[in-house]
Amino acid sequence: MKLRTLTVLSLSILIFAGAGCKKKPPVTPPAPTPQPALQERQGPPTVISFTAEPSTVLRGESSTLRWNVMGATEITIDNGVGTVEATGTRRITxxxxxxxxxxxxxPGGTANASVQVVVNTPPPPPPPAPPPATPTKTLxxxxxxxxxxxxFDYDxxxxxxxxxATLHRDIEGLRAILRDFPNAVINVEGHCDERGSAEYNLGLGDRRATSAKEFLTQAGVPGDRLRTISYGKEKPQCTESTESCWQKNRRVHFSAQ
Amino acid sequence: MRTTLTTLLLVCAAWAQQSDILIKLEGGTKRVIAAPDFRGAGGAQPLAATFNQTVFEDLQQSGLLSMAAKSFYPLDPPQQASDLRAPAPPAPARRNAPPAPANCNGRCLIDWSGPPVNANYLAFGYAAEQNGQFVAFGHLFNVNVADLSGAQVFRKLYLASLDEAGARKAAHEFAADILAQFGAKTLAGTSIYFVSDRGGRGTKDIWAMDFDGGNPRRITSYNSISTTPAVSADGTKLAFTTYAKGEPRIFIHLLETNRYLPFLNPRASMNATPEFTPDGKSLLFSSTLTGYAQIYIADIDGGNMRRLSSSRAIEVEPKVNPKTGAEIVFVSGRSGPQQIYKMNMDGADVVRLTTGEGEAGNPGWHPDGQHIAFAWTRGYAPGNWNIFIMDVASRETVQLTYGQGRNENPTWAPDGRHLVFSSNRSGRSQIYSMLANGQELRQLTTAGNNWMPVWSK
Structure with a gap:
């Protein structure tokens, strides 16, 4: 360092002396660059490193700032971190x-450095999953x-x-329904085809509903949740005078009250 | 083929058996009546057609009289007694020439008693408007009596409101007065109660109409299914089965005010097919209180209930003998397909009345307490009901309808000569009346479907 300063000074003297001696037309010497000399003497602080680790976080997660600065008397980091030591780490969120x-x-100036922390916002969650299928269906x-x-057969x-076989399958369905609708009472409707007299069919429809209810209660379906009701031939679901239609009407049907 | 043959044989046998074996409808040969149209004056003029048609139908429906063919009537029928005159003495007949028919163009009795009319009686008159009323002046003459003054049977003024209903009422009264001369009880003023779906939306209600189908009126409005009407003998109370409260329940209405009369229903899944006892103090019905539908009797408010029948079978439609009040006919499946049975009021002495063939239902007592009308599928496939009459003592039956659709729920008119029933012979179910020999069939309803007629006072 000192040697270099001396060399520069000696060279300057030689050049000046030489010019004076030789009487050569003056050559404009390159302008001296004082800065290196100044830097040598009073250089600004050096930021050796300033990092964020990780540089990308999810919102709510934290990152660590890590820095190393030389030659500074005061080091500040903005965004609320404040004045820090020359070397350090800081957890930021x-x-x-x-x-x-x-x-x-x-003393020699100011040095700046910056680091970006990218905060990823997660996408909004999907809409709440549709509730399980059962509660949305009506009874x-x-x-x-x-x-x-x-x-049923005729008369x-x-x-x-x-x-x-049908009733065995119905048991499971009825049990599940009665569980999901704890206050429901289910109608066990007895129906008849059009051929018997309307009055007799009121009694026959009642027998059909009662037979079905007895079967179900013996299989453990609570009897107080089943209400028999005979419609005789008052509510046919099929109105043609054919055996296939009559068969459709000779039935027990389950309905909500 | 065999079925057709069997049916044919049954039909022939039944026709041979037909006539009035069971119910006496007439004695000997029928009298012939001519009833030329009344003409109307003033406000009565547009109502004359209704009046004339009503008179004609009432006379024809009675089955007591034969109607002389209108096309043979003379052109100038009398309108009042003074229009009639004695015929001119017959001109001396020429040799070889046929005797000239005495012809006063309708103004002489012999115009009606002689050929081609050949009537025994002549009903005539006119209608007019007087003091804003419809007035009909009706006459009945026995045209077989030569002397004019002796030929008159009656003449009478009939007053009614100046509208269609009034014209019908006056006509019914005139026809009733004529028929009374031949021993008929009049049906004028009687009502038929029935079930109709004409209210729509799958509902059924009890309706009423005059005996000829006129003046239909709705009795119940429960926006539900109301069915199996029954009317007390005095015509003041209506009982029926309704789904208004969910399960089939029995309701009673007072007919004069159409007010609800509380009836305590047993706690059963079904209480149905009510029927009044003849004194109107008790109600018979079918209830599933103990399991199978069985016959019960209770006071008119539902108290004091007793079980009458006792079987493991469906039993419905109890009907008490209106004459004796001592026996019940009802429908039971105790021997298989539904049949008609009879028991005492205490439920004892149960006997089957129908043979066990086919299916039988809808028994209805004749006012004489000796006959019932009922529906039976005997000789037909299930569901093909026909109307039958039975002499309860002898079990002798007569078939009145022959496979034209389903014919059900026959009940007797108060005169004991007519029946009313439902039939789907025209497609939809409608109410028909007929004489107890199956003749004089008349369709009484056209709107919607109509079932279960009950002919009341």
Missing amino acids: PAGNTTYGLVAKG QERLSTDVQDVY KSEIREDAR
């Missing part, structure tokens, strides 16, 4: 994208999808073999 600025002041809808009609109220 920015709310949004933030550029942290570091200002290092020293009537559940009955029409989960419980099937039970069919009979005995449970046929196929009706037995």
